[in-house]
Amino acid sequence: MIIRYSVWSAFKNESRIAASLLRLHFHDCLVNGCEGSILLDDTIDFKGEKNAPANRNSARGYEVIDSIKAEVEKACPSTVSCTDILALAAREAVVMTGGPYWPVSLGRRDGLTANQAAVAQELPSPIESLDDITAKFTSKGLDVKDVVVLSGSFLHFTLALRLFNFKNTGKPDPALESSALTSLQGMCPNKDASNANLAPLDSTTTRFDNSYYTNIVNNAGLLDSDQALLMNPTTGEMVRSYSSNPYQFYSDFAASMVKLSSVGVLTGKNGEIRKKCGSVN
Numbered sequence: 001m002i003i004r005y006s007v008w009s010a011f012k013n014e015s016r017i018a019a020s021l022l023r024l025h026f027h028d029c030l031v032n033g034c035e036g037s038i039l040l041d042d043t044i045d046f047k048g049e050k051n052a053p054a055n056r057n058s059a060r061g062y063e064v065i066d067s068i069k070a071e072v073e074k075a076c077p078s079t080v081s082c083t084d085i086l087a088l089a090a091r092e093a094v095v096m097t098g099g100p101y102w103p104v105s106l107g108r109r110d111g112l113t114a115n116q117a118a119v120a121q122e123l124p125s126p127i128e129s130l131d132d133i134t135a136k137f138t139s140k141g142l143d144v145k146d147v148v149v150l151s152g153s154f155l156h157f158t159l160a161l162r163l164f165n166f167k168n169t170g171k172p173d174p175a176l177e178s179s180a181l182t183s184l185q186g187m188c189p190n191k192d193a194s195n196a197n198l199a200p201l202d203s204t205t206t207r208f209d210n211s212y213y214t215n216i217v218n219n220a221g222l223l224d225s226d227q228a229l230l231m232n233p234t235t236g237e238m239v240r241s242y243s244s245n246p247y248q249f250y251s252d253f254a255a256s257m258v259k260l261s262s263v264g265v266l267t268g269k270n271g272e273i274r275k276k277c278g279s280v281n
Helices: 002-013 017-029 062-075 082-096 116-122 130-138 144-154 160-164 178-187 211-217 224-231 233-244 246-260
Strands: none
Touching: 002 017, 002 062, 002 082, 017 062, 017 082, 017 246, 062 082, 082 246, 130 144, 130 224, 144 224, 144 233, 144 246, 211 224, 211 233, 224 233, 233 246
16 A cells, blocks of 8 residues: 555656656666666666666656655565565556556565666667567567567657658658657757657557557657557557557556566575665665
């Protein structure tokens, strides 16, 4: 109840925190496994993952996890790991925005270090090819279905190249639907100081649904990697299925989250249960 109430309170204060907690869990698990390394601050012994380029302007919600941990420690000292808290918070964030429930096994332990360099090596980027993104997923025991299911929830990058200079042509991506292009160019002007204008990956930013796939099918996906999913015969079939059958997407998403939250976990005597999520004991 502590975690559920805390996530709900954070969501009432700022609606996009739900998506942020989900992304934070993903960014943790895809780099060295689900062991809470993304939550660690810099020390004299290592550079934390928070300031890696892929995390610095994307991963957020650390203060929510820190707050939950403080409350959990009051109730059950040295019992629940930060990694378990993050996995549960991600699940609660999805459920409270209309998404599916999935079981979260407990017993993960927290890692003792972080690896900033590994973020660039292991975290998928939307500017990579579909084959490269899939390879990073499969290296973690995930598969191509997980790529399609999880992409809409986590992938993030600067949109300007697709809107103004696609593949160094000096022109927008011709595959982007014209009305979507005009709207996005208005939200994301081609200026150096335009970081204040951010375009969401779908039109329903505070509700968990399948609009990401509907947009792709309508050639209105924001990222180059979005349309790559549609053009590939295998992934394209899944994208079309999810766009027309939200319940299938919800079911597959829940299954993929169970797999994701089991990647590289520490159990037994490995790792520790941190007292504070930002530092080792």
